[in-house]
Amino acid sequence: MANGSLDHWLRSLTGDMEILTWAKRFNIAVGSARGLAFLHHGFIPHIIHRDIKASNILLDEDFIPKVADFGLARLISACETHVSTDLAGTFGYIPPEYGQSWRATTKGDVYSFGVILLELVTGKEPTGLEFKDVEGGNLVGWVCYKIKKGQAVDVLDPTVVDGDSKPVMLQTLKVAASCVSENPANRPTMLHVLKLLKGIKHEYL
Template identity: 75%
Template sequence: MFEQPLRKLTLGNILEATNNFRETNIIGDGGFGTVYKATLRNGNKVAVKKLSQAKAQGDREFVAEMETLGKVKHQNLVSLLGYCSFGEEKLLVYQYMVNGRTGRLEVLDWNKRLKIAVGSARGLKFLHHGFHPHIIHRDIKASNILLNEDFEPKVADFGLARLISACETHVSTEIAGTLGYIPPEYGQSCRSTKKGDVYSFGVILLELVTGKEPTGPDFKEVEGGNLVGWVLQKRKKGEAVEVLDPAVLNADCEGAMLKVLQIASVCLAENPARRPTMEEVYKLLKGV
């Protein structure tokens, strides 16, 4: 365990805190495993991620990766507080985020959305440029940007793709991203890069600006077929204003929303070499 209060946490403590992994305690489910809300004996709330068993072999590799990830501390990253490895069970203990994921955009005004964009860019910049060894996230999506009580964003699940690949002989493509966020070059190589993360972050910026999800029924009859295609077509026709979310759009924030749309478009360049770094993206967003 990395943090003093959790040093003595055992599998028994975690079973007690999650009520034996009761379904009603589930707060998230993804490619890497299931997340449970847990309350420790001292009343502290944490989030416990139970890794998918099939993807969590190799005890020595697991512990080595955890020791690395436990050192990654930043105001815009969800803190890994500890881990538990017991037989085939691999459990990660994270700080609990009060407001959860960013998916409920309708409750967020433009200032909160811009705060989410800037803060999450700062967190990803740290992973790419401020920590050694550098960490490529590989699964950036809205549900991996969590919010605290002040709506300060924190990036979750960083390093998990690397953890899984350290425990397996090969990396399957299913864990290298989520539909709607996967960069076009993955079709050729399936290799994860920092510029792939930048593309996925560009999709998140589009979500914040348009209020729409990356894929789904919204785009069934729409030119472009998905959020990225639709926005790029609209911009090409000079109709960028039409994609801005009417729920938050007003005269005061229209200019800022169009600037963020422009930054998103650069992140979504088809050629990875033409995309900015996360350091550059953060600077651009700070200037909005």
């Protein structure tokens, strides 16, 4: 793809590369949600990606995202709720329940997508030494801690937040927080995530 992968733009800026604006980040979020919702709900059997991460979101010349790399994907029939599988995915994006049950579900993909939303909102990587003192030791744990402390605004990426983007980023953060809920049953479906993001776009953009 012409503009490579999302992770490259979030943390590997080189040469003439510019900081990814919030408007572009939000459009990438909506486009990626649409693609993942199609995998979950547009096919029978449904498709569980199992390795949703920033490096698997490819961007074309107009920064329109494409969900890529289906090497770990699994099919699930309409009457099934999960597939049994070996633990797979990328550290920082793997939902907590996978380490306990080894059952891949669409809600696992939702968790991983929530991590991507957090990356877009905060500009931070899913894991790192800066999170070593928070529960979970990762971006999810840090953001959840800040939200509980009433400091949600402090997690917004200072390189893109301004008076116009701040309310949109905070609303997107709420969607992300629901996606990374520890209990899979409390996470929205990707169709609902897409609906929420479209609602934010309609209200603010």
